[in-house]
Amino acid sequence: xxxxxxxxxxHLAEKSLNKVLAAMHPSEFEYDVLNIGISVAGLMTxxxxxxxxxxxxxxxxxxxxxxxxGDLDGLTRHYGVPVVRGPEELKDLPQYFGRIGANQDxxxxxxxxxxxxxxxxxxxxxxxxxxxxxxxxxxxxxxxxGCLPETPFPHLEEAVAALKSSGYQISVDxxxxxxxxxxxxxxxxxxxxxxxxxxxxxxxxxxIPVLIPQQSGDLASLERAMEKMARGNRRFxxxxxxxxxxxxxxxxxxxxxxxxxxxxxxxxMMGVGNLTELTDADTTGINAVxxxxxxxxxxxxxxxxxxxxxxxxxxxxxxAARRIMYxxxxxxxxxRDFSPELLTVHARKPFPDTAEEIAELARAIKDPSYRxxxxxxxxxxxxxxxxRVATDPFALFPLLNLENDAAHAFYLGVELARAQIAWxxxxxxxxxxxxxxxxxxERKPEDLAQHHAPGTTLxxxxxxxxxx
Numbered sequence: 001x002x003x004x005x006x007x008x009x010x011h012l013a014e015k016s017l018n019k020v021l022a023a024m025h026p027s028e029f030e031y032d033v034l035n036i037g038i039s040v041a042g043l044m045t046x047x048x049x050x051x052x053x054x055x056x057x058x059x060x061x062x063x064x065x066x067x068x069x070g071d072l073d074g075l076t077r078h079y080g081v082p083v084v085r086g087p088e089e090l091k092d093l094p095q096y097f098g099r100i101g102a103n104q105d106x107x108x109x110x111x112x113x114x115x116x117x118x119x120x121x122x123x124x125x126x127x128x129x130x131x132x133x134x135x136x137x138x139x140x141x142x143x144x145x146g147c148l149p150e151t152p153f154p155h156l157e158e159a160v161a162a163l164k165s166s167g168y169q170i171s172v173d174x175x176x177x178x179x180x181x182x183x184x185x186x187x188x189x190x191x192x193x194x195x196x197x198x199x200x201x202x203x204x205x206x207x208i209p210v211l212i213p214q215q216s217g218d219l220a221s222l223e224r225a226m227e228k229m230a231r232g233n234r235r236f237x238x239x240x241x242x243x244x245x246x247x248x249x250x251x252x253x254x255x256x257x258x259x260x261x262x263x264x265x266x267x268x269m270m271g272v273g274n275l276t277e278l279t280d281a282d283t284t285g286i287n288a289v290x291x292x293x294x295x296x297x298x299x300x301x302x303x304x305x306x307x308x309x310x311x312x313x314x315x316x317x318x319x320a321a322r323r324i325m326y327x328x329x330x331x332x333x334x335x336r337d338f339s340p341e342l343l344t345v346h347a348r349k350p351f352p353d354t355a356e357e358i359a360e361l362a363r364a365i366k367d368p369s370y371r372x373x374x375x376x377x378x379x380x381x382x383x384x385x386x387x388r389v390a391t392d393p394f395a396l397f398p399l400l401n402l403e404n405d406a407a408h409a410f411y412l413g414v415e416l417a418r419a420q421i422a423w424x425x426x427x428x429x430x431x432x433x434x435x436x437x438x439x440x441x442e443r444k445p446e447d448l449a450q451h452h453a454p455g456t457t458l459x460x461x462x463x464x465x466x467x468x
Contacts, residue, residue, distance in 0.1 A: 003029040006059035007086070008049060010041035012361060013065075017090050024094050032059065039367075046070025049083075056081045065090075088430060091352035095337060104338045106323040108330075111294060113322070114171055114190070114303040115140035115315045116273070121153035125162050132168055139319025142190065144303060145183070147174035160186040171210070173303075177201050192303070193239060196225045202234065210237045210269055210301075217248065219255050226266065237301055239269040244278045253293065260297045269301035270294055272318070277308045284317050284342045284440065288335070291321035295329050316439045317342065344440035350426040351375050355389070362387040370400070372415050374429040379419045381412075393420050 009017050014035045021031055036052045038044055044065055056062055056079045064072070066088035075083040087096045115135035120128055132143040143163055147153055156172070156179065163170050164187050171190035172183025177198045180191045184205025193212040194202055202209040209229065214221035222238060229236040240255040259268060272290050276283045294302065302322075304314045320341035328335040340347070353361075355377040362382035365371065373380045378391040381400070390396050393416035402409040415431055422429035428436065 003060050004058050005029050005031045006056060006062045007031060007033045008036055008041075008044065008053070008062065008064050008068075009033060009090075010038040010044065011035060012039055012364060013041045013090060016357070016361075020090055020093050024097065026097060028097070032057070041065045042067040044068045046072060046075050049075060050078060053079075055079065089352045089428070092349070095349075104327055106327055106339055109322040109326045110298075110300055111291070111318075111322040111326075112141045112301045113139055113315060113318050114142040114144045114192075114269070114301060116144035116146045116173060116303060116305045118146040118305055118307055119148065120145040120159065121148050121151045121156075125155055125159050128159050129162055129166060132163060132166070135315055136168070138313075138316040140315050142169040142171050144171040144173050144190075144192065145188075146305075147172065147176065147179050149175060153179060156182055157186040160188055172207075181205065183207070190237070194225070196221050196228075199225060199228060202229065202236075203232075208235050208237060210239055212239050212241055216241065216243070217251065217255070219258065222259075223262070226263070235267075237267045237269045238263070239271065239303075242270050242272065242274050244274045249275070256293070256297055256299070260299075267301065268297070268299045269303060270299050271303040273303065273305040273307075273311075273314075276311045276314050277305060280310070282345065283311050283314055284344050284438070287314065287317040287321045288324075288342050291318065291325045292335065294322075295325035313440055320439045340436065341439045344438040346426050347428040347436075350422065350428050352428070355380070358382075359387060370412060372412075372419050372429075372431045374419050374423045378423055379416060381416070391420070391423060393417060 007017060007021070014033065018033055021033065034053070036044070036049065038048065042065055045068065047070060049064065049068075060081055062075070062079065062081060062083045063086045064083065066085050068085060072083045072085065087093060117123065117128060117131050123131070128145070135143060145156070145159060147156075160170055160172070160183060169190075170188045171192055172180060172188045173192040174180050174183070180194070180198070180201050181204060184191055184201065184207040188207050190210055191201065191205070191207045192210040194209040195212060195214045197214065199209070211222060211225045211229065213219060219240060222240060226236065226238055238259060240259050241252060242256070243249050243252040256268065256270065259266070270290070272287065275290060276286050279286060302318060304318050306312050306314045320339065324335050324338045324342065327338050336348075351374060353373060353375060355375045358373050358375055358380045362371075362380070365382060366384050368383050368385070370381055370383050378389050379393065379396065380387060380389050381396055382388065388396055388399050393413070396416060400412065402412065418435055419429050421427070422435060
């Protein structure tokens with residue numbers, strides 16, 4: 001018996017919802033559409049549904065608009081069938097019911113993020129702990145204490161102890177073997193980075209060494225260091241070193257590939273900062289591409305930094321990218337439609353409605369409240385008095401008769417500014433909601449809870465819209 005879904009909607013969206021569902025030709029379910037007598041479907045609430053829907057009829061599932069507020073679990077118990085939220089835009093229903101599905105499991109990943117505090121010697125222990133907490137919130141698994149050349153770090157041991165007592169994994173990163181030795185003896189979990197001639201440090205501490213070539217590009221020296229660690233039955237991580245663009249970048253990618261081909265079981269690290277920090281481009285795209293390479297090569301550790309002002313979300317972006325790439329790889333899929341977290345500037349489907357569809361909807365409006373939508377043609381604002389379209393909010397304001405209504409003018413000014421930005425950047429605009437900037441902005445607590453679902457561990461490897 002196939003599933004039968006009851007879609008609840010309102011007056012303004014009923015026609016569009018029927019059109020979208022008919023175009024889908026769903027084979028996995030049958031459906032009914034019910035207008036429960038509300039004008040704007042996005043204003044639907046659980047209490048209103050309980051009052052107006054006597055029962056589920058033949059439905060095995062009830063789907064409500066994505067912006068429906070209230071306790072859907074209570075409705076599920078009341079009706080005896082699952083009551084679920086659909087997408088916020090009804091035009092996204094095909095994607096919702098598509099090959100990948102609506103609710104992606106992004107709790108799994110197999111890449112460990114080392115987040116470097118690059119100027120640790122110049123920070124107090126309290127400042128180091130504060131920075132570490134920020135990194136951990138953004139997804140870091142290991143806090144890397146970056147030492148500075150010819151800069152004393154007298155509180156290194158104290159910093160390691162404080163971080164360890166707060167539950168952090170710690171790495172110490174230095175070009176000075178004596179600092180690495182101090183970090184290892186203080187209890188650091190990892191040491192970055194040892195070469196052939198400094199492997200003696202690893203023999204005196206229990207820390208896991210991250211190995212790099214003796215000279216830039218010298219893969220043979222890295223393999224010799226790896227062999228020596230393997231003979232001693234020591235766990236290690238190998239890093240062929242990623243070089244910046246025009247300074248060996250392509251050759252360094254080849255080295256990572258060669259190392260993986262020769263040593264399929266070796267733990268590998270890639271330091272991505274040489275690209276994110278040293279390239280004047282949005283770091284979301286750089287992190288996405290590099291994490292794609294990392295996913296294909298099964299690299300399980302990355303080192304990232306947030307030094308340049310344009311790279312201030314590097315840890316958060318790496319966290320999103322590792323989850324997306326893991327899910328896509330597990331699904332044998334392209335990394336599309338898993339999460340919009342890395343789509344910080346643009347949207348895959350920015351304009352769900354055409355100008356003609358918005359005009360048709362505007363003709364049905366009988367009240368004075370303004371609705372705002374965006375299409376490829378620009379910003380559309382309408383109420384019972386008509387539809388106005390422009391690409392510049394200043395061209396619209398004189399047409400709205402708001403000279404004596406400061407509060408309403410302020411509200412519409414904010415909304416029209418958002419709409420203009422959305423139109424200019426090809427982003428999705430929803431009235432009464434902030435624009436979605438993905439992982440480029442601070443996540444809300446509820447977003448974090450969803451993003452970091454229970455079971456997130458490395459051991460998985462080893463008011464005014466016409467919505468549905």
